[in-house]
Amino acid sequence: MSISGSDVDFISQVVRARSAIVLDRSKEYLIESRLVTLARERGDASVTELVAKLRQQPSGPLRDQVVEAMTTNETSFFRDAHPFKALSDEMLPQLLVQRGRERSLNIWCAACSSGQEPYTIAMLIQELIGADPSWRVRLVATDIDTKMLARTKEGIYNQFEVNRGLPARLLVRYFARHGMNYQIDGRLRAMVETKFLNLAESFPxxxxxxxxxxxxxxxxxxxxxxRAILGQVKKVIKPDGYLFLGGAETTMNVDDAWERQTVGRATVYRPR
Ligand SMILES: C[S@@+](CC[C@H](N)C(=O)[O-])C[C@H]1O[C@@H](n2cnc3c(N)ncnc32)[C@H](O)[C@@H]1O
Incomplete structure (x- = not known):
């Protein structure tokens, strides 16, 4: 290890205070390897130098770079498949009927990473509503990581990323070649509104x-x-709205204000 134990503790504390991400001593290797990359990108001579600079200015722009370096941005189109099948087969058709009068839908993709999740939703909406101008769909994609928000806005994915989970017919329909990569259609990019939102703070x-x-x-x-995040989500979700969590996440034993339902092969949470 070229990073000292006290530097690991300091980085963990700064990252947790800003983002609530918990990095304990078992994550020493991850912390070090990500800081090595960041120090190289910034032109710092070493991780020790980078940490020393952060100690001098613990809440400046370097703090945000360190937090971004510590986020895990793993994602893919149609990740886990079942939530999207439930969304397109059950929830969206129901919502289109229930909201038929106001013709407005608001969908929030919190922690959107590089955008595959909001664009998966945008493609499903496009498939269902098409170009019907009478519907106003607001699809808000937020994250703490500004680099990921920039990637989402740009909507450019490499071959490996489009090979992960995206059906070929949707690749053909909604993407255009962009050099060696693929860029999602301007109509879908226009549907997704990107915004910085730190889940660990009061929501805007x-x-x-x-x-x-x-x-x-x-x-x-x-x-x-x-619990604090679920409490805030409860305030922004409609009483008959749907909350999707990741496969390893649940509201159980955290916040009993949610009722768990199974829709198709997906698990979804509804406000009680
Ligand atoms: C593993 S990705 C999940 C992406 C996508 N939701 C999915 O399931 O495929 C986790 C994302 O959470 C974001 N994140 C971590 N801490 C956050 C916080 N405090 N506020 C908002 N986003 C955060 C990271 O930047 C990262 O993009």
Missing amino acids: PMPACDVVFLRNVLIYFDVDTK
């Missing part, structure tokens, strides 16, 4: 949501943070 004003995707992010937090 959000539209009342019909569906919230909060997947594969609660796992990084302690139980009190999970």
Whole structure:
């Protein structure tokens, strides 16, 4: 190890204070390897130098770079398949009837990473509603990581990323070649509104949501943070809305204000 124990503790503390991400001593290797990459990108001579700079300015822009370096951005199109099948076969058709009068839908994809999740939802909406101008669909994609938000906005994916989970017919229908990569259609990019939102803080004003995707992010937090986030989500979700969590996440024993339902082969949570 070229990083000292006290530097590991300091980094964990800074990252947790800003993002609520828990990095304990078992994550020493991850912390070090990500800081090595960041120090190299920034031109710092070593991780020790980078940490020393952070100690001098623990809440400046370097803090945000360190937090971004510590986030795990693993994602893919149609990740876990079942939630998206339930969304397109059950929830969206029902919501289109239930919201038929106001013709408006608000969907929030919290912790959107590089955008495959919001664009999966955008493709499903496009398949169902098509170009019907009478519907106003607001699809908000948020994350703490500004690099990921920039990637989401750009909507450019490499061959490996489009090979993971994206059906060939949707690749053909909604993407165009962009050099060696693929860029998602401008219509779908225009549907997705990207925004910085730190789940560990008070949420900024959000539209009342019909569906919230909060997947594969609660796992990084302690139980009190999970409870606080679920409490805030409860305030922005409509009383008949749907909340999707990741496969390893649940509201059980965290916040009993949610009722677990099975829709098809997906698990979804509804406000009680
Ligand atoms: C593993 S990805 C999940 C992506 C997507 N939801 C999925 O399930 O495929 C976790 C994301 O959570 C974001 N994240 C971590 N801490 C956060 C926080 N405090 N507020 C908002 N986003 C956060 C990370 O930047 C990362 O993009």
